[in-house]
Amino acid sequence: MKISSGKILSLGAIAVVVVALGVSFLTPPASAQLGSKELVNPPEIRSDPAKKRLREVIELVNGQFKIPGVETTQLRQFRGRNAKPEVPAGTISPGPTLRARLGDQIQIAFLNKTDRTMFPFTYVTGRDKPPPPPFSSLGCDKSGLPDGNGKFPYPAADIYPNCFHGSTTANIHYHGTHTSPDGLGDNVLVQVLPDDKQRDWIPIFNKIFDTGKIPQTWEDLPQDLRDAQLDLVKKRDAEEKAENLKNDLPEPESMLKANLERIAAHQWPQYFIGAFPNIFDLPDYSSGKVDAGQAPGTHWYHAHKHGSTSLHIRNGLAGALIIESSQEGGYDHFIRKAFGWGDRYEKHEKILIFQQYDPIQNLERPSRRGGKGSNQVLVNGQLTPTITMRPGEVQLWRMINATEGNAAGIINAGNFKNGLFQTTGFTFVQTAQDGVQFSPLNYVNQPFLNCKIPNGAIPPDDPVPNGLILAAANRADLLVKAPATAQNARIPFNSQGVTLFFVKVEGEPVADQSFPDTWMEMPKFLQDLPKPGPHDITNPGSPVKFQWEKDRTGTGPNPDPPHFMINKKQFGETGPIVDQCMPKDGLQDWVLENYTTQIAHPFHIHINPFQIVEMFSPMLDKTYTPKDNYIWEDVIAIPPAKIGDDGKVIPGRVIIRQKYPDFTGTFVLHCHILAHEDRGMMQLVRIVPREKYPTGCQDHPPAHH
Amino acid sequence: MARIRITRDAGGNVSFETVAVVPTDTVFFINLDTQAEHQPDLISNKLGKSPSPPSSSAQPDPSGTKSQVVYKCLIAGHGNESGTINIFPQLTATNQKLAAATKGQPIAQQQVVKGGMSPYQISNEVFEVVDAAGNVLQSGPGIGPGLQLVPTPNNKGVFVKGTPTVSGTYHFTFEVDDGMQKNLQQVQYSMIVT
Numbered sequence: 001m002k003i004s005s006g007k008i009l010s011l012g013a014i015a016v017v018v019v020a021l022g023v024s025f026l027t028p029p030a031s032a033q034l035g036s037k038e039l040v041n042p043p044e045i046r047s048d049p050a051k052k053r054l055r056e057v058i059e060l061v062n063g064q065f066k067i068p069g070v071e072t073t074q075l076r077q078f079r080g081r082n083a084k085p086e087v088p089a090g091t092i093s094p095g096p097t098l099r100a101r102l103g104d105q106i107q108i109a110f111l112n113k114t115d116r117t118m119f120p121f122t123y124v125t126g127r128d129k130p131p132p133p134p135f136s137s138l139g140c141d142k143s144g145l146p147d148g149n150g151k152f153p154y155p156a157a158d159i160y161p162n163c164f165h166g167s168t169t170a171n172i173h174y175h176g177t178h179t180s181p182d183g184l185g186d187n188v189l190v191q192v193l194p195d196d197k198q199r200d201w202i203p204i205f206n207k208i209f210d211t212g213k214i215p216q217t218w219e220d221l222p223q224d225l226r227d228a229q230l231d232l233v234k235k236r237d238a239e240e241k242a243e244n245l246k247n248d249l250p251e252p253e254s255m256l257k258a259n260l261e262r263i264a265a266h267q268w269p270q271y272f273i274g275a276f277p278n279i280f281d282l283p284d285y286s287s288g289k290v291d292a293g294q295a296p297g298t299h300w301y302h303a304h305k306h307g308s309t310s311l312h313i314r315n316g317l318a319g320a321l322i323i324e325s326s327q328e329g330g331y332d333h334f335i336r337k338a339f340g341w342g343d344r345y346e347k348h349e350k351i352l353i354f355q356q357y358d359p360i361q362n363l364e365r366p367s368r369r370g371g372k373g374s375n376q377v378l379v380n381g382q383l384t385p386t387i388t389m390r391p392g393e394v395q396l397w398r399m400i401n402a403t404e405g406n407a408a409g410i411i412n413a414g415n416f417k418n419g420l421f422q423t424t425g426f427t428f429v430q431t432a433q434d435g436v437q438f439s440p441l442n443y444v445n446q447p448f449l450n451c452k453i454p455n456g457a458i459p460p461d462d463p464v465p466n467g468l469i470l471a472a473a474n475r476a477d478l479l480v481k482a483p484a485t486a487q488n489a490r491i492p493f494n495s496q497g498v499t500l501f502f503v504k505v506e507g508e509p510v511a512d513q514s515f516p517d518t519w520m521e522m523p524k525f526l527q528d529l530p531k532p533g534p535h536d537i538t539n540p541g542s543p544v545k546f547q548w549e550k551d552r553t554g555t556g557p558n559p560d561p562p563h564f565m566i567n568k569k570q571f572g573e574t575g576p577i578v579d580q581c582m583p584k585d586g587l588q589d590w591v592l593e594n595y596t597t598q599i600a601h602p603f604h605i606h607i608n609p610f611q612i613v614e615m616f617s618p619m620l621d622k623t624y625t626p627k628d629n630y631i632w633e634d635v636i637a638i639p640p641a642k643i644g645d646d647g648k649v650i651p652g653r654v655i656i657r658q659k660y661p662d663f664t665g666t667f668v669l670h671c672h673i674l675a676h677e678d679r680g681m682m683q684l685v686r687i688v689p690r691e692k693y694p695t696g697c698q699d700h701p702p703a704h705h
Numbered sequence: 706m707a708r709i710r711i712t713r714d715a716g717g718n719v720s721f722e723t724v725a726v727v728p729t730d731t732v733f734f735i736n737l738d739t740q741a742e743h744q745p746d747l748i749s750n751k752l753g754k755s756p757s758p759p760s761s762s763a764q765p766d767p768s769g770t771k772s773q774v775v776y777k778c779l780i781a782g783h784g785n786e787s788g789t790i791n792i793f794p795q796l797t798a799t800n801q802k803l804a805a806a807t808k809g810q811p812i813a814q815q816q817v818v819k820g821g822m823s824p825y826q827i828s829n830e831v832f833e834v835v836d837a838a839g840n841v842l843q844s845g846p847g848i849g850p851g852l853q854l855v856p857t858p859n860n861k862g863v864f865v866k867g868t869p870t871v872s873g874t875y876h877f878t879f880e881v882d883d884g885m886q887k888n889l890q891q892v893q894y895s896m897i898v899t
Contacts, residue, residue, distance in 0.1 A: 034893060144763060247742070366731070
């Protein structure tokens with residue numbers, strides 16, 4: 001397949017070339033694609049503009065759900081209690097879309113109502129006695145038949161906690177938010193255990209929510225909530241201990257003991273039973289109260305329990321978090337005004353959440369390969385749905401790669417590969433990446449669509465050298481304009497030759513819709529970060545090296561799968577140690593390096609986005625060094641390494657620039673191929689007050705994962 | 706994937722479920738018997754008392770040749786406890802390009818879905834008949850004028866039969882869920898009728 005044609009998209013005086021492929025789907029059969037249903041945006045709940053808050057109950061439930069084209073099977077799902085429309089029983093869907101505005105407060109009652117008897121072989125705590133590190137494989141999920149030495153095909157050589165485990169436990173990560181990582185904020189170190197017969201927590205949570213004040217410490221929570229939770233943890237401890245003794249297993253770690261130790265140290269406990277309230281603000285830069293605001297845009301949320309992030313994402317435990325601008329001139333106000341869409345996007349907006357649904361991990365299959373569900377990508381839980389557009393119509397597509405990132409043949413090594421935006425007759429312009437709007441220059445130059453960025457794992461002989469690639473967890477907003485005339489057939493939008501969805505162009509043409517010639521200026525806090533100077537504290541943890549054990553660079557078992565590491569260490573391997581510590585308001589450049597071949601590891605860090613200052617792909621022998629207008633992202637696929645002629649590893653490299661305003665706290669960075677994260681490719685990160693740097697870096701880091 | 710739940714009723718009788726799977730499926734044993742541990746001989750590791758560790762998943766027939774596997778409990782005193790895993794071929798589409806037919810003439814019955822397990826539930830049938838230029842002559846629910854789908858009651862798949870009544874190319878699709886709850890949908894079939 002060769003690049004056969006180009007299309008000129010005029011944006012003012014500057015031409016943008018969008019590469020087009022000459023492929024067979026240009027004249028699809030008239031019948032394509034019978035049975036394809038209209039794409040449905042996920043259920044949604046909006047913030048209350050009068051109260052400036054978004055309040056919702058998100059329930060984690062399990063049951064029999066149909067994966068289109070695969071089977072009806074036991075899955076876990078997020079459901080919004082008040083989001084509309086309701087998802088029909090037995091139908092898979094992303095979680096409810098949460099739509100808020102800058103300045104709103106997010107108030108989510110998260111209820112884990114999983115029936116744990118349906119998933120009984122998955123522990124949340126280690127089983128070694130006494131608790132190390134290092135742990136053994138005790139505590140890891142096991143599958144398959146043990147060999148003569150009692151070794152199971154899974155976990156093979158994996159070691160707790162860096163193995164698949166604890167899938168009945170969950171939490172919610174609000175990916176892309178600039179908020180507190182501690183307490184009731186974007187806290188992924190909290191572990192909410194299942195309780196399918198739980199009490200009604202909503203009244204007690206609402207007592208917190210109604211005040212609008214975010215509890216800063218455990219002691220700020222209502223006494224009845226604290227008492228009830230500690231009592232439940234104590235009871236769960238006793239149950240787990242009894243079960244273990246009944247089955248001749250070592251006594252598990254005590255969750256109550258761990259909680260009480262944390263509380264005594266004036267830290268937040270990590271274990272909750274059945275329910276957890278998330279409450280945090282979406283800081284509005286225009287308020288003048290913050291040093292950096294929340295970027296308005298397409299963000300998302302997903303479960304983030306270490307050991308089960310990948311299985312949870314395969315269950316579809318993710319949803320969109322749309323944060324809109326708060327005033328004229330802001331991102332959403334500008335776009336809607338440009339097209340006369342009024343105060344809401346309504347039918348002009350499509351949310352496309354790409355997911356793989358599979359109830360089982362690849363490594364837990366006898367073949368260690370993905371099943372049918374792993375190898376098909378659904379959009380909003382639908383198999384190859386259809387988007388309908390009128391001729392000449394413009395829509396805003398918000399695209400979220402919520403896959404695990406390793407579907408062979410469709411998403412290679414964490415990336416959506418090219419194809420989607422090369423469909424003849426349509427024109428596209430990207431307006432944001434990872435929920436951060438483009439600068440005017442990037443809007444005009446379109447660096448992703450015009451193949452300027454060596455993003456991800458692109459082999460040298462790939463027919464298309466680059467283009468818009470969504471690594472796992474990347475988002476992109478695009479304005480899409482339909483062809484000027486109606487089309488007989490649905491047009492397939494493909495990735496790697498596989499159709500993800502169709503577009504049907506029919507009805508009366510829409511006149512005079514064209515992309516804006518000029519683009520909005522960046523808010524001040526999203527303008528280029530300055531280069532760190534001699535007075536800025538450098539990061540001793542840089543470069544951040546994504547790697548396997550020594551002398552291992554290629555993929556595949558040997559005979560066991562490799563250990564996933566950052567800087568020669570798996571997550572928590574040496575105990576509760578903060579791996580990366582930064583001073584509040586610090587400004588730093590980090591080097592990210594990938595020492596594995598064939599796989600681009602998508603680097604993700606919570607709480608603050610970063611700017612891409614430089615990228616180098618050794619496979620392409622291509623370097624991206626923009627002079628300015630650095631693109632903001634919160635996930636960047638680090639290009640894979642290459643073995644040089646001398647046998648030495650030439651790592652893929654990215655340089656990011658980031659600042660740490662507004663919030664202190666403890667969180668994580670990790671590979672967003674979530675099976676890699678579960679299996680150790682993660683670091684504990686902390687921002688401390690400047691006066692406590694570095695003395696406060698190792699002050700009671702969370703020990704339990 | 707299938708789950709096999711081992712339960713004990715009020716009379717003390719232990720029940721081992723019967724399930725149906727395809728050869729590549731993994732089965733999970735869930736021991737809900739709080740009084741006893743079990744060790745189905747499909748897996749050599751012990752299922753402890755409820756909820757039982759450690760591993761309980763296995764592929765019923767790694768050889769891929771059997772149509773049925775009977776599993777028993779190996780623990781003394783549980784020897785009579787057994788269950789059955791029936792193994793069926795994968796549910797797959799076949800004959801997407803059906804043999805050409807003549808308007809008004811009955812067609813030879815042709816298979817469109819093979820494998821899987823009865824009963825086959827058909828839904829979301831939709832068709833188009835187009836002329837040589839691709840213009841849609843007729844469209845709607847069903848698989849086309851004069852044609853019907855015939856799900857078999859004996860695990861033999863789904864067939865198409867009937868007498869086409871319109872000249873053109875029939876395009877149709879449908880959704881099928883079988884007795885194992887496997888699903889096929891959006892498979893495109895076509896038949897030229899002259």
